[in-house]
Every structure is written in structure tokens, then in C-alpha cells.
Amino acid sequence: MTLRLYDTRSRVKRKLETLVDGEVGIYVCGITPYSPSHIGHARQAIAFDIIVRWLRNSGYKVNHITNFTDIDDKIIAIANDEKVHFLEVANRNIEDYFDVMNLLNVLPADAYPRVTETIPEIISMISRLISSGNAYESSDGVYFEINSAPEKYGQLTGQTLEMVQEGAGGRVNTTGSGKKNHRDFALWKFAKENEPYWDSPWGKGRPGWHIECSAMSLEYLGEKFDIHGGGSDLMFPHHEAEIFQSECCLNHEPVVQYWIHNGMINVDGEKMSKSLGNFWTIRDAISKVNPLELRYCLINAPYRQPVEFNDVMLEDSSSHHQRLISAYGEGLSLCEKKSWENSDFLKSASTNFSNGMNDDFNTRIAVVEVQSVVKYLKEKIDNNDVAEISASVSWLSDFAGKILGLLPDDEFILNEVNQNNAAMSAISDLVNDLLNQRKVARDEKNWDRADEIRSELNSMGVIVEDSPSGPIWRLR
Numbered sequence: 001m002t003l004r005l006y007d008t009r010s011r012v013k014r015k016l017e018t019l020v021d022g023e024v025g026i027y028v029c030g031i032t033p034y035s036p037s038h039i040g041h042a043r044q045a046i047a048f049d050i051i052v053r054w055l056r057n058s059g060y061k062v063n064h065i066t067n068f069t070d071i072d073d074k075i076i077a078i079a080n081d082e083k084v085h086f087l088e089v090a091n092r093n094i095e096d097y098f099d100v101m102n103l104l105n106v107l108p109a110d111a112y113p114r115v116t117e118t119i120p121e122i123i124s125m126i127s128r129l130i131s132s133g134n135a136y137e138s139s140d141g142v143y144f145e146i147n148s149a150p151e152k153y154g155q156l157t158g159q160t161l162e163m164v165q166e167g168a169g170g171r172v173n174t175t176g177s178g179k180k181n182h183r184d185f186a187l188w189k190f191a192k193e194n195e196p197y198w199d200s201p202w203g204k205g206r207p208g209w210h211i212e213c214s215a216m217s218l219e220y221l222g223e224k225f226d227i228h229g230g231g232s233d234l235m236f237p238h239h240e241a242e243i244f245q246s247e248c249c250l251n252h253e254p255v256v257q258y259w260i261h262n263g264m265i266n267v268d269g270e271k272m273s274k275s276l277g278n279f280w281t282i283r284d285a286i287s288k289v290n291p292l293e294l295r296y297c298l299i300n301a302p303y304r305q306p307v308e309f310n311d312v313m314l315e316d317s318s319s320h321h322q323r324l325i326s327a328y329g330e331g332l333s334l335c336e337k338k339s340w341e342n343s344d345f346l347k348s349a350s351t352n353f354s355n356g357m358n359d360d361f362n363t364r365i366a367v368v369e370v371q372s373v374v375k376y377l378k379e380k381i382d383n384n385d386v387a388e389i390s391a392s393v394s395w396l397s398d399f400a401g402k403i404l405g406l407l408p409d410d411e412f413i414l415n416e417v418n419q420n421n422a423a424m425s426a427i428s429d430l431v432n433d434l435l436n437q438r439k440v441a442r443d444e445k446n447w448d449r450a451d452e453i454r455s456e457l458n459s460m461g462v463i464v465e466d467s468p469s470g471p472i473w474r475l476r
Helices: 038-059 072-084 086-103 117-132 209-221 233-248 283-287 291-298 309-335 346-360 363-382 384-404 410-443 447-459
Strands: 005-009 012-015 023-029 060-065 137-138 140-142 184-191 203-209 225-231 255-264 265-267 305-310 462-467 469-474
Touching: 005 255, 012 233, 023 038, 023 209, 038 060, 038 072, 038 086, 038 225, 038 255, 038 283, 038 291, 038 384, 060 209, 072 086, 086 283, 117 140, 117 184, 117 209, 117 233, 140 233, 184 209, 184 233, 203 346, 209 225, 209 233, 225 233, 233 255, 283 291, 291 305, 291 309, 305 309, 309 363, 309 384, 346 363, 346 384, 346 447, 363 384, 410 447, 410 462, 410 469, 447 462
Parallel strands: 023 060, 023 225, 225 255, 265 305
Antiparallel strands: 005 012, 137 140, 140 184, 184 203, 462 469
């Protein structure tokens, strides 16, 4: 099946046709590091990590660029409040980002450009926009003039010029500025007191938000590149501003061949927000479940869909991931990996998985196939079918591991299996006795006693699953 992806600009799924055969250049808007990374950052990073993994698995040479916006109003405010240099704030949160992304098994991008390291390129781009008549100097900086290219407005969102104020996320300033029109946006902002600044032809200041990503993407991927990604909250105004800037500066379109956007995270049915008290940092989440369980949770919906995040969803994903690890680890401990391509069941699972991923990177379909292979593997372990056990473990290594990033390395898993087996052996007599007592209680319809026994098992870290052949237990 041909790889197709949903292009936000054209609003249809399009076949991937790259500018250079066999190669993909992809730029993903990264974080503004004013605080520790949150689960929205995790959702985006994991979504694009899997997209990059699938592109590489499909034979493409991928150049993956993710930036850091390391100068920003919030960073400056925190630095001034703490009386430290603004880069101290940015650097500590960038370090946190790398730490948690490593825990989440997000592969590093090929480069991480930073705004503060791209000032000359930004100034050059602004100068070209002034020369082309698309930007102007004012009393407080330099602005892009929307009316210089009105036909480009609403390319991603379908908004009209009159709708510009609504949904701008507080980024559009309508008062107290030197704008010709309230729709215009800042390219260069003159420095205020106690703000960092750089010299420019127009005065001391710093870049506006939007011009930064245009300059960094063009610097690293050239005047045309394949994919630009980011969260759906960036479509307006950020990505639409990038279209204005890049295409007017270079005088050709499109600069970006495909725009793709991941959905946001809702917590208990509401948009995640510090003001609503439903804000989760990544470290908050991985204090409840291990990082790969969180990863499993965040890929259980296609990347373009919003994720409804709550404790129930987290617990469910944790349980599914533990089944994956348990089955994979047990299979790995029994025999060596062998090719899965001689197994009809696994070939079918591979086809379904690949078709899902080729249809706009549908990880939900991919996860369903992983679950089906986990179930199949457990059946083959019960039947001691060594050939299919070996093939299933190999399939999971390829698809759940290398592509979805859900598996730690084999040595770690085997060590966990050995420790788990020893722990289970130590309590097996007690657990089996309690399960027998529970069966008697259930046969006698003594539900209170049955619940007491289950609670006792839970307190021991024992998870019981009732199956047609009887209860199956494992350690949490």
C-alpha cells in the first residue's frame, strides 16, 4: 500500500512524493523551554518519532529537525524573577526535555537548532522581507504586512482575515504597537528594559516568534522541503505566519510540501491547563506508570486525533503494555528469534500493521495488531509451539519494538523475567492457596469473601485475570 499522509493545507490525504527520491526532510516545531516538559510535549514528540521510524523503515533517508525556542517572554520573566541569565532557565528545561524523551524511547532528532544560535539568519530573512515590500519598520520593531499577500491567509485553518483575532491564543497584540494593521505580526521586537537583545539594522531587540521557525527550517532543510509538523494549536497563527514569511521571502510556493499536525491532549474531558488544575508534566505521569506505558497510552489513538487522558486510560494502557512485556519476555526466555515471514498469521498481522501505518501513520491499527500478536504468542507458549514462539517474538521485536518503540532492550527484559520468575516462585504456594479459597467463595456465592481475597492478592502486587481455563496471575 502506498504511503499517504493528511496534508493540512490541502485538507486531503496525499501520496508521499518527496523532493529528492528516497529522502525526506522533516521539520517539527519544538518546545519553548520555560518549564519542565508536559504530556502534550510527550504526545507530539512520540507521534513524530513514530512517523520518522516508519519513514526510515519504509526505506527513506530521513533528516529530522526539531528546534528549541530558547528566547521568549515567559523565559525572560522567569529569569528576571529568579535573577538569573535567561539561558539558565532555557538550558535546565532543555536538559529535562532530553532526559524524559530518553525515558520515553524517543529517538534523537538529527539536529536541534536554537533561536539564539540562528540570529544572523533571522536578521537576513527579515531584511529580505523588507526589501520585497512584505515587511516594514515601526516605532517598536519590524512587522510583516498581511495585506502584502492577502491570498495566503487561512491556508491551514480556512480562516478569513476578519477572523484573525479569534483563536490567536493571546499571541496577537492589537494595542500599543506600531502596527499598520492589527493583523500584522512581529518579525523583530525592540528590546525593553531588563530584556536580552541582539544588534540589528533596525535597533537592539530580538526576533518575533514566527520568523524563528521559518529561518531555522530553511537553514537546515533548504528553500523547499518535504514535511513541516507540529501540534494542531500551532496552525494559527504560527504556521500560517510561516507560510507568509517563507513564501514571500523566497518568492515561490509551496516551500513546505506537506503540513501535518498532531491532536492535543484533553484531561478528563477538558483542555489541559494549569489554570484548571489538570496539568500533567511528563514526570508526573511517569511517577504513576513506567515511561513506556505512558508511550503506549499516547499512541493508542491516531496522531491527528485528540487524546482523552485520564487515570482509567493510563491504567488500561499500563495493563496492555505489561501483557506485551510479559509475553515477549517469556517467549524470549524460551527460544531464539527466528523469521516471522513463514507464519501465515504473522504475515497477515504485518500486512494489517503496514496498511494502517501507510494510511496516515495510524498507530491505533498498529497497536491492535500488536495486541493480536501478544494473544497469539501466549497461546503458542501454552501449546509449547517453539517455531511460532520464535517467530512471534521476532515480529514483536520488529513492529512493537523498532517501529512503535514500546520495548526496552532484550537484556533488560530477560533480567526482568528472571527477577519476576524468582519473585513469583517465592509466593506461588500462597497465591495458589488464596486462588483456591477464592474459587470456593465464588462457588458458594460468598462475594464479600471473594472480594477480600482479591484485595489481599492486590496488596501483594498480584494481578489476577479470569480466563475460560481458570485464573491466571502475574506480578504487577
